[in-house]
Amino acid sequence: MSDKINVFPSRMALTIMKARLKGAQKGHSLLKKKADALTLRFRNILKKIIETKMLMGDVMKTASFSLAEAKFATGDLNHMILQNVTKAQIKVKSKKENVAGVNLPIFEHYQDGADTYELTGLSRGGQQIDRLKKNYAKAIQLLVELASLQTSFVTLDEVIKITNRRVNAIEHVIIPRIERTLSYISTELDEREREEFYRLKKVQEKKKALRKIKEDKKAEEKAAGQFIESSNLLAEDYDEDLLFTD
Numbered sequence: 001m002s003d004k005i006n007v008f009p010s011r012m013a014l015t016i017m018k019a020r021l022k023g024a025q026k027g028h029s030l031l032k033k034k035a036d037a038l039t040l041r042f043r044n045i046l047k048k049i050i051e052t053k054m055l056m057g058d059v060m061k062t063a064s065f066s067l068a069e070a071k072f073a074t075g076d077l078n079h080m081i082l083q084n085v086t087k088a089q090i091k092v093k094s095k096k097e098n099v100a101g102v103n104l105p106i107f108e109h110y111q112d113g114a115d116t117y118e119l120t121g122l123s124r125g126g127q128q129i130d131r132l133k134k135n136y137a138k139a140i141q142l143l144v145e146l147a148s149l150q151t152s153f154v155t156l157d158e159v160i161k162i163t164n165r166r167v168n169a170i171e172h173v174i175i176p177r178i179e180r181t182l183s184y185i186s187t188e189l190d191e192r193e194r195e196e197f198y199r200l201k202k203v204q205e206k207k208k209a210l211r212k213i214k215e216d217k218k219a220e221e222k223a224a225g226q227f228i229e230s231s232n233l234l235a236e237d238y239d240e241d242l243l244f245t246d
Contacts, residue, residue, distance in 0.1 A: 003177065004184050005177055005178065009185040009188035009192075011189070013185055014186065021175065021179065021182065024174050028175065031170065032167055034100045035163045038099065038100055038159060038160050039160060041099050042160060045149055045156065048149055049153060052145055052146045052149060055142060056142050059135070059138055059142055063136050063139045066131050066135045066136075067136075069128045070128040070132045089112055090110070090112070090140050091112045092144055093108055093110060094106065094107050094108075104151075104152040104155055105152065105155065106152070107144050107145075108148075109140060109141055
């Protein structure tokens with residue numbers, strides 16, 4: 001990978017690179033905030049998962065004990081359940097929750113219709129069966145909540161990894177490349193300005209030397225013309241008479 005972006009060093013390229021650097025820094029800041037928000041939610045979900053699993057152990061233990069009590073009081077429950085239960089009463093629906101631009105799946109349980117086997121065990125063991133239903137209903141509720149939390153946990157874990165990779169790429173690859181490109185363009189422009197200044201200076205010195213040569217030549221021509229004019233006596237129109245006396 002090249003240390004800098006391959007661009008022609010010019011003022012326009014310098015302006016574009018500065019805009020790209022500003023955009024990269026802004027994107028890095030936003031992605032960092034997003035990663036922090038997702039990490040905070042991730043930790044809260046992890047804490048809830050641990051609490052729910054610990055509670056789930058107690059609830060399942062109570063439900064299993066209730067099942068043992070019901071079987072002891074009523075005997076085999078399979079034939080009564082098959083006769084009375086025709087459809088699921090506790091169902092699950094899903095919805096989305098937006099967290100920092102990430103849609104997390106949320107599962108919720110709800111009761112669909114009335115209890116069709118509320119009279120099950122009326123002859124004997126009704127109290128144990130009723131307790132059994134309540135305990136397992138609570139267990140199902142916790143299972144749905146745990147499934148929702150774990151699904152959100154996995155989704156957040158993947159998104160956090162992707163976001164952190166993007167943050168690291170911008171921080172350690174994109175921004176340094178743009179900065180090196182800016183440094184290269186600035187160096188080239190400064191060097192070009194120095195060359196232009198040196199060239200203009202040489203041109204001015206050359207013009208100054210030519211001007212001096214012309215001025216010296218004109219001065220010499222003027223001096224030579226004055227000498228010729230003063231020494232050419234025959235060219236004068238009037239010659240004054242000279243008188244000689246003793």
